[in-house]
Amino acid sequence: MLTSDYDPACLPDLLPLYYRRLFPYSQYFRWLSYGGASKNYFQNREFSFTLKDDIYVRYQSFSTQSELEKEMQKMNPYKIDIGAVYSHRPSQHNTVKSGTFQALEKELVFDIDMTDYDDVRSCCSAADICSKCWTLMTIAIRILDRALRDDFGFQHLLWVYSGRRGVHCWVCDEAARKLSVAARSAVAEYLSLVKGGEETVKKVVLSDPIHPFISQSLIVVEHYFPQYAVVEQDLLSSKASVDKVLSLVPDDILHYKISVKELLNIYQTEKNPMKRWEQLCRYAVQQKRTSSKKGAQYFDKEIMLQYCYPRLDVNVSKGVNHLLKSPFSVHPKTGRISVPIDLKNLDKFDPFEVPTISLICEELDKPLTAEEEDVKDKESETESGERRKIRDYKHTSLAKYVKLFDHFLDAMARSRKGEMLKKSGLFSLDKHDPPIHIDDDPAKCVNLLSHVSLSHYRHKDDAVFIRFSLD
Amino acid sequence: MASARRGSEQCDGEERGQARRGVNMLKMVENLGVSYVKTTEQYRKKLHSEFSGLGFPHKEEADDSNSSKNQAGPTEYEKRRKDHISHFILRLAYCQTEDLRRWFIQQEMDLFRYRFSELPSKYKTDFLHKNNLKYDTMSVEEKNHLKDQLINSSYSVSGSTVAEQDFYKVPFQDALDLVRTRKVYLKAGYAYIPHQDIVAIVLNDFRTRLSKALALTARSLPAVQSDERLQPLLNHLSHAYVGQDYSIQKNIGKVSLEQIDPLSAKSFPLCMRQLHKALRENHHLRHGGRMQYGLFLKGIGLTLDQAMQFWRSEFVKGKVDADKFDKAYAYSIRHMFGKEGKRTDYTPYSCMKVILSNPPSQGDFHGCPFRHSDPELLKQKLQSYKLSPGGIMQILDLVKGMHYQLACQKYFELTHNIDDAGFSLNHPNQYFMESQKLLGGGKEVKKEVEVSQRGPENTPSNGPDVPSTRQKSSTQAVDDMGDLDSYFIDE
Numbered sequence: 004m005l006t007s008d009y010d011p012a013c014l015p016d017l018l019p020l021y022y023r024r025l026f027p028y029s030q031y032f033r034w035l036s037y038g039g040a041s042k043n044y045f046q047n048r049e050f051s052f053t054l055k056d057d058i059y060v061r062y063q064s065f066s067t068q069s070e071l072e073k074e075m076q077k078m079n080p081y082k083i084d085i086g087a088v089y090s091h092r093p094s095q096h097n098t099v100k101s102g103t104f105q106a107l108e109k110e111l112v113f114d115i116d117m118t119d120y121d122d123v124r125s126c127c128s129a130a131d132i133c134s135k136c137w138t139l140m141t142i143a144i145r146i147l148d149r150a151l152r153d154d155f156g157f158q159h160l161l162w163v164y165s166g167r168r169g170v171h172c173w174v175c176d177e178a179a180r181k182l183s184v185a186a187r188s189a190v191a192e193y194l195s196l197v198k199g200g201e202e203t204v205k206k207v208v209l210s211d212p213i214h215p216f217i218s219q220s221l222i223v224v225e226h227y228f229p230q231y232a233v234v235e236q237d238l239l240s241s242k243a244s245v246d247k248v249l250s251l252v253p254d255d256i257l258h259y260k261i262s263v264k265e266l267l268n269i270y271q272t273e274k275n276p277m278k279r280w281e282q283l284c285r286y287a288v289q290q291k292r293t294s295s296k297k298g299a300q301y302f303d304k305e306i307m308l309q310y311c312y313p314r315l316d317v318n319v320s321k322g323v324n325h326l327l328k329s330p331f332s333v334h335p336k337t338g339r340i341s342v343p344i345d346l347k348n349l350d351k352f353d354p355f356e357v358p359t360i361s362l363i364c365e366e367l368d369k370p371l372t373a374e375e376e377d378v379k380d381k382e383s384e385t386e387s388g389e390r391r392k393i394r395d396y397k398h399t400s401l402a403k404y405v406k407l408f409d410h411f412l413d414a415m416a417r418s419r420k421g422e423m424l425k426k427s428g429l430f431s432l433d434k435h436d437p438p439i440h441i442d443d444d445p446a447k448c449v450n451l452l453s454h455v456s457l458s459h460y461r462h463k464d465d466a467v468f469i470r471f472s473l474d
Numbered sequence: 475m476a477s478a479r480r481g482s483e484q485c486d487g488e489e490r491g492q493a494r495r496g497v498n499m500l501k502m503v504e505n506l507g508v509s510y511v512k513t514t515e516q517y518r519k520k521l522h523s524e525f526s527g528l529g530f531p532h533k534e535e536a537d538d539s540n541s542s543k544n545q546a547g548p549t550e551y552e553k554r555r556k557d558h559i560s561h562f563i564l565r566l567a568y569c570q571t572e573d574l575r576r577w578f579i580q581q582e583m584d585l586f587r588y589r590f591s592e593l594p595s596k597y598k599t600d601f602l603h604k605n606n607l608k609y610d611t612m613s614v615e616e617k618n619h620l621k622d623q624l625i626n627s628s629y630s631v632s633g634s635t636v637a638e639q640d641f642y643k644v645p646f647q648d649a650l651d652l653v654r655t656r657k658v659y660l661k662a663g664y665a666y667i668p669h670q671d672i673v674a675i676v677l678n679d680f681r682t683r684l685s686k687a688l689a690l691t692a693r694s695l696p697a698v699q700s701d702e703r704l705q706p707l708l709n710h711l712s713h714a715y716v717g718q719d720y721s722i723q724k725n726i727g728k729v730s731l732e733q734i735d736p737l738s739a740k741s742f743p744l745c746m747r748q749l750h751k752a753l754r755e756n757h758h759l760r761h762g763g764r765m766q767y768g769l770f771l772k773g774i775g776l777t778l779d780q781a782m783q784f785w786r787s788e789f790v791k792g793k794v795d796a797d798k799f800d801k802a803y804a805y806s807i808r809h810m811f812g813k814e815g816k817r818t819d820y821t822p823y824s825c826m827k828v829i830l831s832n833p834p835s836q837g838d839f840h841g842c843p844f845r846h847s848d849p850e851l852l853k854q855k856l857q858s859y860k861l862s863p864g865g866i867m868q869i870l871d872l873v874k875g876m877h878y879q880l881a882c883q884k885y886f887e888l889t890h891n892i893d894d895a896g897f898s899l900n901h902p903n904q905y906f907m908e909s910q911k912l913l914g915g916g917k918e919v920k921k922e923v924e925v926s927q928r929g930p931e932n933t934p935s936n937g938p939d940v941p942s943t944r945q946k947s948s949t950q951a952v953d954d955m956g957d958l959d960s961y962f963i964d965e
Binding site for chain 2: 057118119120154155156157178182183186192193198200201202203204213214215218314317
């Protein structure tokens, strides 16, 4: 319904409005500055703009928030990508000696794209998605989010809807940003279970013992599988889909021929898909008891994983210098804004409810007069204009997503504060202790300040953000 | 290196010999790594016998005891000295490009893994301490608490051994190989590594150090390269691994677009035949496929203009219109020919690269069909190409034993009706050239001419691996390299 509101032809008219009045610059700048922890972190970051007619402009970089604002308002990019933090300013990459310009750091990113699930979706294909197959993204987020937090110990994960058919994850912990290429690919491979291309039928093979990571992931898959795959995707309804599932039963297990034949016999009379699935699982249990061959007894689990387990684009995660579409960038085809996803309400997230650029621009009510006003603002410059921008997005459906982004940034600022206290040696904080709010307790604060010298104030939104150094 | 120098003439000779043997050894490590699973007993035995043959030290034993036992052969000290010399010369030779560094590190890692695994447990612990690799061990309570997870994370841990075993708590970044393969329990960013898997950490550290050292060495290259005694040696050595460079322009313009369809059935290796078929059917290939196939076509002689025409005419039959093609794909084709970006003239992928890097995923048709297909599908495909059932069985057996290149060679022999291909296959473009040679080459006889010009001592059997331009300086070395191929065949 809502997509019909958006007409790609209007994009050139809407973008100036979006970038002038709605784009959350201050949060964006706050994010990519990471508390100013290391020098030139924002300044050496690569941005890439995609302009009209697919013209790519790579190696953009900006020294301040206002420079970024000005440039975005001037270029009105159809799409914004974020790259790595380089050794030098990317805009000057041609002026430094070749070989010395190098990508140093970047968030660890993951890109999950619905097109990679085409062989296991019956509802849509290619770029199309519907609420049925969106469950695959929900499963992917649940599995990866848990593993990245529990197994790898990362805390600051920003999940973002890509605007069309997938999701992105930005792991923003300092340790994640500093990972080497080898480490990134190791993480991505640890998280990959579905392997093989068009010439592979069976893409998941489990072996004994089942690694805790896989057991944990199976808990998630088993939760969604019956309703999603068996009921909604008609996994065992038609002859074709039944054949496809049974082709995944390995042929070297004992009684294979018999069990598949028996299953087919039973399926002659048993038409209820759920009952059919239960029947299949019963055979798997039987195999576990009778099969002498190790590893062949997990075929029910393997089927579930092949149909539901997240399919990562490993190459995106591996490279430090790989570009990924920025949060709050517009998707030129759908007009939807790339917005953060609230994991607390993940099951309720509906990609079709994500606001389009046309919707939020309309919500600004009477865009024409507003534009005129804006010109006036520009003349008077400074703070009033800044405040207006904040007020502007708050009037639109974008507000709740910016708020999510704010929460994410606050959490990061809090743990930075905790880290710094820890480094200062005044508190021994464990990683898992709640961060200390020195501003919560005036006495503590005074006590602290008597020990440290105050050398730096950071962003105004970071409340009391102090860089400590021991006397 | 300097201390080993007794007079430049003689020493250059010694160093050259050592370095060459070093390359031989690493090539052998590489070949065995492709043919065997690296942890198997078979792999270890094979490596062991090859090392003794090459006269390299293969056991960490006390020098004295060994030399007294074994008076006849070179002493352990002597062997190690040679090993060190060859290692450091190879560092110089292989620090020059990213590709060379990656290859060198990979082979040195495999070699290191083997040597470390041969050490007795006590020496392993000593080694850790000497190299400052100290990690926390898990407490008993911790172990009890995580018992199930530990058991399920590693093949080497069982319920009865978990209590006695030491587990090290290590940041996951230090145990990447174990993390990658999910052979270790991970919690909150720490890997819990059983004592016998500690080699993974040591390897990781070794990789980091070697990679740093190579980067440093690369910086001092200009000075080294001005030394006329060293420069030819280094260049020769670093080329030894790449084998023939199939991007050389000599083939250019020798194939017409109309020939591709018939050629794909007659003379393309299976991987390229598969890509060609997928392209014709889907009018599209994803990036991995375009690279693998596009560079192969470049290697058999398509010009940039031809390639552009070829890809465009196929893509526009599908969902891509000419305009979109020019915007989204033309660039990458020019890039392949070194006309964009870094302007690197990319070389066609070798079998090793196709087999080991960038495995295909959903929607991909690239990769090695012998490595990346389900055996059942492979069987059907071979049947549809009218191979004899017996031949198919042979191929599937080779695939099962993970001898993918040998399987491909078998496929070559069967499709060309010969008993013995007489070459050892390691490049898709080599497959094509050999096939053309056998089939009389049609219009492209020039490759035969090329080979026959090389003189009688180089029979075509090890000819194709050897670039003719590099022969003049060191025929001896060339023969060494040729012999390496026997490691492929005689298993």
